Amino acid sequence: MIIGKFPALRLRRSRKESWSRRLIQENSLSPNDFILPIFLIEGSNKRQLISSMPGVYRYTINRLSQIIDRAIRKKIPMVALFPKTKNSLKDELGTESLNEKNLVCRGIQEIKKRYKNQIGIMCDVALDPYTTHGHDGLLRSNTILNDETIEVLINQSLLQAEMGCDVIAPSDMMDGRIGRIRKALDKNKFHNVQILSYAAKYASSFYGPFRDAVGSKSSLKGNKKTYQMDYRNSNEALREVALDIKEGADMVMVKPGMPYLDVIKSIKDKFKLPVFAYQVSGEYSLIETAIAKKLINKDAIYESLVSFKRAGANAIVTYYADRLDKILI
Ligand code: PBG
Numbered sequence: 001m002i003i004g005k006f007p008a009l010r011l012r013r014s015r016k017e018s019w020s021r022r023l024i025q026e027n028s029l030s031p032n033d034f035i036l037p038i039f040l041i042e043g044s045n046k047r048q049l050i051s052s053m054p055g056v057y058r059y060t061i062n063r064l065s066q067i068i069d070r071a072i073r074k075k076i077p078m079v080a081l082f083p084k085t086k087n088s089l090k091d092e093l094g095t096e097s098l099n100e101k102n103l104v105c106r107g108i109q110e111i112k113k114r115y116k117n118q119i120g121i122m123c124d125v126a127l128d129p130y131t132t133h134g135h136d137g138l139l140r141s142n143t144i145l146n147d148e149t150i151e152v153l154i155n156q157s158l159l160q161a162e163m164g165c166d167v168i169a170p171s172d173m174m175d176g177r178i179g180r181i182r183k184a185l186d187k188n189k190f191h192n193v194q195i196l197s198y199a200a201k202y203a204s205s206f207y208g209p210f211r212d213a214v215g216s217k218s219s220l221k222g223n224k225k226t227y228q229m230d231y232r233n234s235n236e237a238l239r240e241v242a243l244d245i246k247e248g249a250d251m252v253m254v255k256p257g258m259p260y261l262d263v264i265k266s267i268k269d270k271f272k273l274p275v276f277a278y279q280v281s282g283e284y285s286l287i288e289t290a291i292a293k294k295l296i297n298k299d300a301i302y303e304s305l306v307s308f309k310r311a312g313a314n315a316i317v318t319y320y321a322d323r324l325d326k327i328l329i
Helices: 011-015 018-024 061-073 103-115 147-163 177-187 205-213 235-247 258-271 281-292 299-311
Strands: 034-041 047-049 057-060 078-083 120-125 138-140 143-145 167-170 194-201 251-255 275-278 315-317
Touching (some): 057 061, 061 103, 138 147, 147 177, 167 177, 177 194, 251 258, 281 299
Parallel strands (some): 034 315, 275 315
Antiparallel strands (some): 047 057
């Protein structure tokens, strides 16, 4: 409802001075709003630049403290671990996902050993970093199998929970996996391990640089349209979220971020649960490249992040999380 009329009402009056603009601001960013993704690689003493994501690196396990120290200093509540698995360890079934010595498992253990509960750890549950075909599930005669994949995802979740992962984040989009994973976690005394469901994950072109970062780009056969959502749909996202809440999700993710602000808003309005947004690799690299070319200025980063808050997101997964110098600690 809009009340008032020009000239008695002049909205520019309250925009005139900086102090006044600060007083009437509706949204702001704090360190609590961010989750930092971290890429892991084999080897030792390496920090490797990801060519498709300027300013983002992959870390070996023994260099992890460099980035975790930084995240803690910046008061970021949680990091998300992603592995770049060696090609020689990938197979059709994604077997490496169940190896307790895989990169993610070692990463979790290293962080928990050094930092206890100073920072939360979230891990993706999906097979794409581990399969030769680059898909999130098991592939048989050109079909991604749903129920068979869930059995593997349950074991992947249990393994990550056992290693000390705080938040299990299924990003695979198989039907029914949240309920099965919740049940398995509870049965194994992991009732305090949280589930963040990538409930509304779209088959998107904006994941390109990430697939390069985890090394699944060249191997990906076909596309992910038979399990990730069609970008033309939004009601369907509400159905996905409703199902995941019933199955036991504590929080849900919308992904990508900026092209889907409407989806974030309608989920928040309807379900009132914690909703997270993933500002994905393609969004990051677009902004970074435009800044480098001086097409836009750095404030565009803050503008993009505040848009998620306006839409109702509780937190944002972003590759900028540890480099936001203008955010008050
Ligand atoms: C895999 C996964 C993807 C991302 C996070 N987890 C890519 C995909 O689904 O192909 C993308 C993140 C990004 O682009 O930053 N399940």
